[in-house]
Amino acid sequence: MRIEISAMLQKEGQREELTFSTEHGIPLEDFGSYHFTAPLAFKGTLLSEADRIVRLRGEIIVNWQSACVRCLNEVTREEVILVDEQIYPPGYHAELNRSYAEYGLDYTDPEDPLGHEELMFHDGTHVELDKLFSDLVLLALPIGVYCADDCPGLCPTCGRRLDDAACHCENSLRANSPFDKLL
Numbered sequence: 741m742r743i744e745i746s747a748m749l750q751k752e753g754q755r756e757e758l759t760f761s762t763e764h765g766i767p768l769e770d771f772g773s774y775h776f777t778a779p780l781a782f783k784g785t786l787l788s789e790a791d792r793i794v795r796l797r798g799e800i801i802v803n804w805q806s807a808c809v810r811c812l813n814e815v816t817r818e819e820v821i822l823v824d825e826q827i828y829p830p831g832y833h834a835e836l837n838r839s840y841a842e843y844g845l846d847y848t849d850p851e852d853p854l855g856h857e858e859l860m861f862h863d864g865t866h867v868e869l870d871k872l873f874s875d876l877v878l879l880a881l882p883i884g885v886y887c888a889d890d891c892p893g894l895c896p897t898c899g900r901r902l903d904d905a906a907c908h909c910e911n912s913l914r915a916n917s918p919f920d921k922l923l
């Protein structure tokens with residue numbers, strides 16, 4: 741999805757509302773164990789700031805499906821990702837380099853919070869949202885998916901979940917659970 745921004749770049753403080761639903765959103769490709777069950781939805785604004793920087797603010801909504809890393813049960817979730825990103829004009833690196841150099845600083849300093857890799861760019865006339873959104877989504881996905889915080893995992897003997905009443909194996913939680921008497 742390409743958004744025309746030439747007009748908004750003419751003047752600071754111009755705002756454009758952006759809304760797309762899960763039906764008319766951006767399709768996402770599967771990533772690792774993640775399968776996206778609906779296109780990405782977004783609601784927010786683009787705002788033109790000083791120095792032809794555009795700011796994207798809003799909420800991304802993604803619906804994904806994956807497997808619990810302990811019990812392999814399917815997990816589906818709707819994830820809301822808050823977005824507040826500045827999108828820089830082409831050539832902004834060169835400008836930064838120049839202004840840093842004026843103060844005798846090196847812009848390529850690895851300690852610099854504005855490290856090269858972190859910046860997102862528009863091309864002077866358009867913002868390409870697909871790449872930007874998919875980058876933000878990949879950053880926001882949890883490293884490990886759990887069906888529940890206390891998921892006990894699988895019984896290594898019978899393969900059932902350890903809290904499954906049908907598992908009577910020695911290694912199960914049930915074998916020495918204080919709740920045995922209640923069953």
Ligand SMILES: [Zn+2]
Pocket residue numbers: 808809810811812813886887888891892893
């Ligand atoms: Zn689980």
Ligand SMILES: [Zn+2]
Pocket residue numbers: 895896897898899900907908909912
């Ligand atoms: Zn078992």
